[in-house]
Amino acid sequence: MKLLKLVPDHTNIKFLRWRVPFYAGSLLLMALSLTLVFTKGLNLGVDFVGGQMIRVTFVQSAEAPVAQLRGEVGALGFGEPIIQRYGKPNEISIRMKLPAGADRDTAISDKMARTITTDLKRNHPGARIDGVDSVSGKVSGELWQSAILSLGLAALGVAAYIWVRFEWQFGIGALLSLVHDVTLTLGMFALTQLEFDLNIVAALLTLIGYSLNDTIVVYDRIRENLRKYRKMPMPELLDLSVNETLHRTIVTSLSILITLVALLLLGPEVIFGFTAAITLGIFVGTYSSIYMAAPILIWLKVTSKSFVPTETALDRQEQLARERG
Amino acid sequence: MLEFSRWKVIWLWAVTLVCVAAALPSVTATFGIRWPAALPAPHVNLGLDLAGGSHILLEADPAQVGQQRIEGMDESVRAKLKAGATPIRISDISNRGGALTFLVEDVSKIDAVREAILPLTTGAGLTGQRDWKIEVIDGNRFVLTPTPEGITLAVSQAMETAVEVVRKRIDALGTREPTIIRSGANRIVVQVPGLQDPQALKNLIGKTAKLEFKLVDGTALPSDIARGIAPPGSEIVPFADAKEGAAPSIAVKRLGGIRGDQLTNAQLSNNQQTNEPTVAITFNSEGGAKFAKLTTQNVNKPFAIILDGKVLSAPNINEPILGGSAVISGSFTTESANNLAISLRSGALPVDLKVVEERTVGPDLGADSIRKGMIAMGVGTLALMTFILLSYGRFGVYACIALVINVLMILGVMAIINTTLTLPGIAGFVLTIGAAVDANVLINERIREERQRGRRVVQAVEVGYKEASRAIFDANITNVIAALSMATFGTGPVRGFAIVLLIGIATSVFTAVTMTRMWVAQWLRRARPTDIAL
Numbered sequence: 061m062k063l064l065k066l067v068p069d070h071t072n073i074k075f076l077r078w079r080v081p082f083y084a085g086s087l088l089l090m091a092l093s094l095t096l097v098f099t100k101g102l103n104l105g106v107d108f109v110g111g112q113m114i115r116v117t118f119v120q121s122a123e124a125p126v127a128q129l130r131g132e133v134g135a136l137g138f139g140e141p142i143i144q145r146y147g148k149p150n151e152i153s154i155r156m157k158l159p160a161g162a163d164r165d166t167a168i169s170d171k172m173a174r175t176i177t178t179d180l181k182r183n184h185p186g187a188r189i190d191g192v193d194s195v196s197g198k199v200s201g202e203l204w205q206s207a208i209l210s211l212g213l214a215a216l217g218v219a220a221y222i223w224v225r226f227e228w229q230f231g232i233g234a235l236l237s238l239v240h241d242v243t244l245t246l247g248m249f250a251l252t253q254l255e256f257d258l259n260i261v262a263a264l265l266t267l268i269g270y271s272l273n274d275t276i277v278v279y280d281r282i283r284e285n286l287r288k289y290r291k292m293p294m295p296e297l298l299d300l301s302v303n304e305t306l307h308r309t310i311v312t313s314l315s316i317l318i319t320l321v322a323l324l325l326l327g328p329e330v331i332f333g334f335t336a337a338i339t340l341g342i343f344v345g346t347y348s349s350i351y352m353a354a355p356i357l358i359w360l361k362v363t364s365k366s367f368v369p370t371e372t373a374l375d376r377q378e379q380l381a382r383e384r385g
Numbered sequence: 386m387l388e389f390s391r392w393k394v395i396w397l398w399a400v401t402l403v404c405v406a407a408a409l410p411s412v413t414a415t416f417g418i419r420w421p422a423a424l425p426a427p428h429v430n431l432g433l434d435l436a437g438g439s440h441i442l443l444e445a446d447p448a449q450v451g452q453q454r455i456e457g458m459d460e461s462v463r464a465k466l467k468a469g470a471t472p473i474r475i476s477d478i479s480n481r482g483g484a485l486t487f488l489v490e491d492v493s494k495i496d497a498v499r500e501a502i503l504p505l506t507t508g509a510g511l512t513g514q515r516d517w518k519i520e521v522i523d524g525n526r527f528v529l530t531p532t533p534e535g536i537t538l539a540v541s542q543a544m545e546t547a548v549e550v551v552r553k554r555i556d557a558l559g560t561r562e563p564t565i566i567r568s569g570a571n572r573i574v575v576q577v578p579g580l581q582d583p584q585a586l587k588n589l590i591g592k593t594a595k596l597e598f599k600l601v602d603g604t605a606l607p608s609d610i611a612r613g614i615a616p617p618g619s620e621i622v623p624f625a626d627a628k629e630g631a632a633p634s635i636a637v638k639r640l641g642g643i644r645g646d647q648l649t650n651a652q653l654s655n656n657q658q659t660n661e662p663t664v665a666i667t668f669n670s671e672g673g674a675k676f677a678k679l680t681t682q683n684v685n686k687p688f689a690i691i692l693d694g695k696v697l698s699a700p701n702i703n704e705p706i707l708g709g710s711a712v713i714s715g716s717f718t719t720e721s722a723n724n725l726a727i728s729l730r731s732g733a734l735p736v737d738l739k740v741v742e743e744r745t746v747g748p749d750l751g752a753d754s755i756r757k758g759m760i761a762m763g764v765g766t767l768a769l770m771t772f773i774l775l776s777y778g779r780f781g782v783y784a785c786i787a788l789v790i791n792v793l794m795i796l797g798v799m800a801i802i803n804t805t806l807t808l809p810g811i812a813g814f815v816l817t818i819g820a821a822v823d824a825n826v827l828i829n830e831r832i833r834e835e836r837q838r839g840r841r842v843v844q845a846v847e848v849g850y851k852e853a854s855r856a857i858f859d860a861n862i863t864n865v866i867a868a869l870s871m872a873t874f875g876t877g878p879v880r881g882f883a884i885v886l887l888i889g890i891a892t893s894v895f896t897a898v899t900m901t902r903m904w905v906a907q908w909l910r911r912a913r914p915t916d917i918a919l
Contacts, residue, residue, distance in 0.1 A: 063918060064775040069837065115750070170584065190750040196741040199442065210874035217870065218863040225859055259809050262871055262879040266816065266886065269867030273823060273860040280856040308830040311776060312823045315769055319819035322765030323812060328754035330434075331812050338816065 066314070067307040075302050076295045079355035086352060090240060093247020100250045105257035106193055108207070110200035111157045112173055113193045115330075118150040120186030126152060132183055138172050144255065147329020151190075153255070158196065169194050207261040214268045215239070222272075222279070229360035230279050234272055237352035241271045241345045245337050254333040263337035270316070270338070271345025274309045275353040281305045282357065286364045294362065298354045313346040389903050397903060401790060404797035404892070411796050415759065427800035431578075432807035434878050435755055437748035438578040443590065443738040445547065445571045450540045450736050454531050455480045458505065458517070460640075462487070462529075465501050473498055475527075485529040492525050502529070509534040540571055543735040548573055551738075553731035554589050573738065576877075583745055585720075593693045593737050594728035596645030596713075598679065601687040601699055605636035625695040626716050635696055637689045643679055647672025651729035653722050656714060662722035664713045666729060673709030681705040690715065692725070751808070758811035765815055766792070773822055777829045778918045783904045784825035787896040791821050794892040795885065804888075807881030817889030823860070824897035827853040833919040842917055843909055850902055857898060861890050 106113045118124045126143050133141040133154060142155040154176065162169040173192050180187045195203075215238050223231030242264055249256050281301040289297060302309075320339040327335060410426040413419070420426050433440050459480045466473045473494050478487040489498050502519060509516035509532065516535025520528045531539070544567055551573060555563045564576040580586065602619040610632060615621045619636045627633035647669050654665040668676055679688070680702050689699040690713055697715030717725070770788065774781040795817065799806065832849030840848060864886065871883035908914075 063778050064772075066776075117750070170587070174584075188749060189747055191744065191746040193745075194740075194743040198444075199742045206874045210870045214867045214870035217866040221862055221866060222859075258875070258879055259882075262809055262875060262882050265867050265871045265874075266882075269864035269886075270816075270820060272863045273820070276860045276863065277827065277856045280859065284852075304834070305830075308826050311826045311830070315772060315822050315826065316816070316819035318769045318772060319762075319765035319815050322768060323758075323761045323815045325761075326757060326764055327761035327812070327815070328757045328808060330750065330754060331808055334809060334812060338812075 065307070066310055071303045071306055072299075073303060073306070074299055075350055076299050076355060076358075079295075079351070079358070082351045083355060086240060086348070089247070090243045093243045093250070096247050096250035100253070102246070102249055102256040103253045105255045106155060106195045106200065107258045108200050108204045108256070110195050110197040111155055112169060112195075113156075113191075114154045114173065114176060114180075115146075115190040115192075116152055116154065116180060117188045117190055118152075118184065118186050119188050121150055123149040124152045125184075129154070129180075132179065133176055136175055136179060138176070146255070147332055151329055158194070162196070203258065207258070211242070211261065211264060211268070214265050215242070218268060218272060222276070226279055226283060227362065227366050229357055229362045229366065232360060233279075233353040233356045234275055236356055237275055237345070237348040238268055238271065240348045240352045241267055241341050244344050245341045248340055249333075249337070254336065257333075259331060259334040260337055263334045263341070266338055267341035267345065271341050271348070274313060274346055274349035277305050277308060277312075278302060278349050278354060282354070286362075286366070290364045294358050298357065302350055302354060309346060309349065313342060316342050389906055394903060397899065400895075401794065401900070404794040404801070405790065406797065407800045408793040408796035411800055412793070427797075427803070429796060429799045430803065430805045431751070431755075432805045432810070432878060432881050433576055433578060433744070434746050434808040435751040435806065435811075436578045437581065437746050437751050438576065439580040439583040439586065440742075440744040440877060441575045441583060441587065441590070441740055442568070442742035443551070443573045443575065444741045445540065445544060445736040445738055447536055447540045447571055450543050451483065451531050451536045452480075453736070454536070454539055455483070455485050455529075458485050458529060458531075461505050462502060465505065466498065469501065473501070477526075483530065485527075487527055489525045489527065495521060495525060498527065502527075509538045537570070540736075544571060544573065546732075546735045547738060550731050550734050551575065551590055554727055555586065557727040557731065558586065558589065572741075579748070581745065581747065583743065587740060587743075588721075589724050589727060590738060591740070592724065592728050593734045594725065594731075595693055595733045596729060597642055597691040598645060598676070599637040599639075599642030599689050599691060600679075600683055601689050602636040602638050603686070607632060610634060610636050622689065622691055622694065622696050625692065625697050635689060635699055637691070637696075641679075642688075643672070643675045645672075645729070646733055647675070648729055651726040653719070653726045654712065656712075661714065662717040662719045664717070664722050664726050664729065665710065666713060667710045670709070676709065676711065677705060677707045681707075754808050754811070758808075758815075762811070762815050762818070766818055769819065769822065773825070777825070779908075780825070780829045780832070780901075780905070780917075780919060783901045784822055784829075784897065786904070787825065787901050788818060788821055790900065791889075791892050791896040792818060794896065795888050798888045798892060799885070804884050805881050806885070807878040809878050809882035810885045813882045813885035813889065817886065817893060820864075821889070821893035821897050824853075824857045824893065825901060827857055828898070828901070829919060832917075836917070836919065842914055845917075846905055846909065850898070854898065857894070861894060864890055 116124070124145065126145070129152070130141060130143050133143070138159055139157055143152055144155070145152050156172060156176070159168050159172055173194065177189050177192070180189070215235060219231045219235035219238070222234040245264065245267065249260065278301060281304055282298060285292070285297050285301050292300070317339065320335060320342065324332070324335045324339055407427045410420045411429045414428065459478065462485065466475060474490045475487045476490060479485070489495055499519065499521075506515045506517040506519070508514070514532055514534040516532055516538060518530045518532050520530075522528055548565055548567055552563075552565045555565065555575065555577070562578060564574070566574050568574045575590070577583070577586065602616055605616050605619060609615070610621055613621055615636050618640065619638050621634050622637055623634040645666065648666050649669045650667040652665045654663050655661070656663050683702050684705060685702065687699050687701050690697045697713060766788070770785045773784050777784060792814070795814065828849055831853040832845050835845035835848045836842070868883045868886040868890070872880050872887070875883060
């Protein structure tokens with residue numbers, strides 16, 4: 061049986077020749093993502109800004125009457141609701157700011173939830189209340205802080221690990237490609253205005269771990285080749301390493317993407333944003349393991365001397381041969 | 386490298402079988418097959434986001450605990466100084482402003498007072514701090530301030546008691562398997578699976594249920610009460626439900642009352658004349674004696690029954706109540722009277738608890754999510770297996786068997802350590818499946834590469850496993866770092882996801898690296914191929 065090969069053997073694509081334009085492009089995309097995040101903003105869920113979120117499924121109809129609901133809930137006197145679809149057109153979430161004084165007396169927010177859900181059920185017999193989340197301003201502030209903190213710690217943690225296992229240049233390269241992946245994912249959230257909640261932070265943390273998988277494979281090969289080909293110029297050596305690992309980079313990314321796409325298309329709608337974040341991150345991560353993580357090693361002046369060669373039998377033989385010659 | 390001793394083979398299969406066996410009850414449950422009751426059935430718990438239910442985060446205010454301590458100290462100091470052989474007179478006592486202050490009228494008694502107070506304080510913290518700071522200013526004014534260490538200790542003790550009280554109250558509701566745990570310094574997490582309307586629960590937990598009996602101060606002028614001015618030694622307390630035309634609050638004497646915490650029982654009962662719900666309480670012997678004394682000394686005077694700082698009723702003491710039991714009335718509904726009875730039975734909360742976060746998930750959403758998650762997992766796994774089989778032939782078969790075992794092992798380990806599967810956890814499962822074959826891809830590619838370099842089959846396999854292991858190890862460590870960060874930061878669902886990832890990382894290394902190596906080694910020894918299709 062002929063086995064499937066997505067990439068022919070012994071490719072020799074000059075990836076690194078285009079490193080400057082690709083790097084510039086990546087940095088531009090990152091800048092664009094950040095601009096989006098700061099101008100358009102992330103659509104932060106109640107986890108991070110506090111408030112109340114009521115999830116409703118309209119069981120009997122194909123589509124939720126969003127405009128009508130906006131009017132109905134708005135007329136209840138608790139302020140303007142933010143109503144959004146998630147997943148299917150008949151699944152929506154209604155988000156409300158907590159009324160004044162709710163931080164001191166939780167009966168106020170209870171009353172709001174009760175009034176809204178009762179009103180919903182009366183006006184729409186097919187409405188099924190799937191969940192009510194109430195998060196006070198204090199708790200949401202803490203959640204936001206710990207989310208930022210854990211993202212930072214995780215990124216620094218894995219970069220430090222790469223530094224210890226390889227060299228400091230590789231640590232910086234890994235950190236850079238992480239920041240690249242996470243920034244572009246954030247940019248997607250700003251662009252699509254998908255809700256950004258606790259689960260998305262978990263997705264970003266997952267990304268920090270998984271998007272590095274390919275980078276590590278490439279780095280591992282670079283290190284191996286640095287020891288093997290002492291004289292080879294750096295760009296050529298990087299190209300060789302990337303080409304040698306190209307097939308596995310593509311197959312591993314593809315195998316994760318196969319399962320993720322299944323989850324994206326068939327999985328629970330509630331975690332659509334979560335899956336989308338990981339999927340995009342893995343996709344971008346494959347690119348960044350080639351174009352972000354590798355070229356920086358040239359600029360950070362990695363050479364074969366960066367790795368103090370371990371004294372192996374082979375080395376000793378080589379040395380002896382040179383002394384005789 | 387390819388040598389597997391008989392014992393190692395047995396050991397590897399034993400671990401695998403134990404984990405897979407532990408997964409079976411969860412698998413059969415998914416397909417609706419009943420697991421025989423005679424067999425042990427470790428199972429994976431479903432998180433609230435899958436099973437439906439309520440999650441409530443309660444918070445106590447440390448400042449309130451501090452104030453309680455100051456008020457308690459107030460009483461203790463008064464009692465102590467009065468009790469000695471020669472009572473010491475103090476005046477201008479204040480327990481406001483974060484400290485207890487008072488004047489000692491006889492300056493020569495300063496040292497005696499200090500000696501009397503010192504035993505009322507104890508050590509707090511590890512480095513020898515006391516729980517109170519005692520100062521004397523202006524010659525004869527004592528200032529007693531609770532130290533931060535003292536308050537921390539008191540908050541901690543109060544929270545321990547609060548957890549117990551909350552548990553008793555929730556148990557009284559008859560809810561199934563509630564989880565009640567302390568979180569941080571001053572919070573409690575309550576999770577009740579299957580509970581759809583947390584209102585009743587919150588009504589019950591939200592009540593501090595501090596019951597007091599205090600004498601009504603008959604000397605207070607109604608006009609003063611209306612303006613909130615109480616005679617010296619008294620305080621103004623509002624009625625729980627002020628009636629039209631009647632005064633909204635009443636003046637009661639601060640001291641000389643008793644607390645209703647020394648109870649042996651509290652039951653819902655009915656007033657036989659009006660048929661209104663009431664709560665019948667029974668004191669323990671000490672409480673009964675105090676209650677008897679209070680009622681004997683104050684016959685024909687009104688006393689106020691105060692619950693959580695609000696007057697329920699202020700009946701007249703017609704005769705001494707010596708039997709050690711009493712009936713509390715005060716515009717109850719059957720539910721509120723029953724709640725009060727439960728709350729009194731479980732004891733008062735040592736501190737007020739406030740709901741700061743609340744999440745309720747309906748049961749349909751979770752069931753829907755599980756079904757869709759299973760479908761996605763099935764389709765994803767099949768597609769992935771096809772891809773791997775097409776790419777790696779025989780080695781792909783090993784990878785696929787490892788994959789199936791991996792899924793079962795994750796479930797098994799989750800069941801053994803009794804962890805909770807959450808909605809993001811399902812995604813973690815799917816993700817782990819996709820990532821687990823990474824190791825096989827790396828190994829197989831390396832073997833292929835070594836073959837192309839001209840190594841013989843056995844050597845290529847050996848080098849392939851060895852060289853690929855380095856990158857597999859490093860990649861898994863970075864995943865562990867990220868997952869650990871998630872487990873420490875996350876609550877509930879997110880932590881559930883992190884746990885699935887962590888377990889998946891461990892089991893995938895076991896199945897995708899160790900197990901496949903064993904199978905490949907056994908095949909190589911059996912078939913002795915001179916070439917392999919890769």
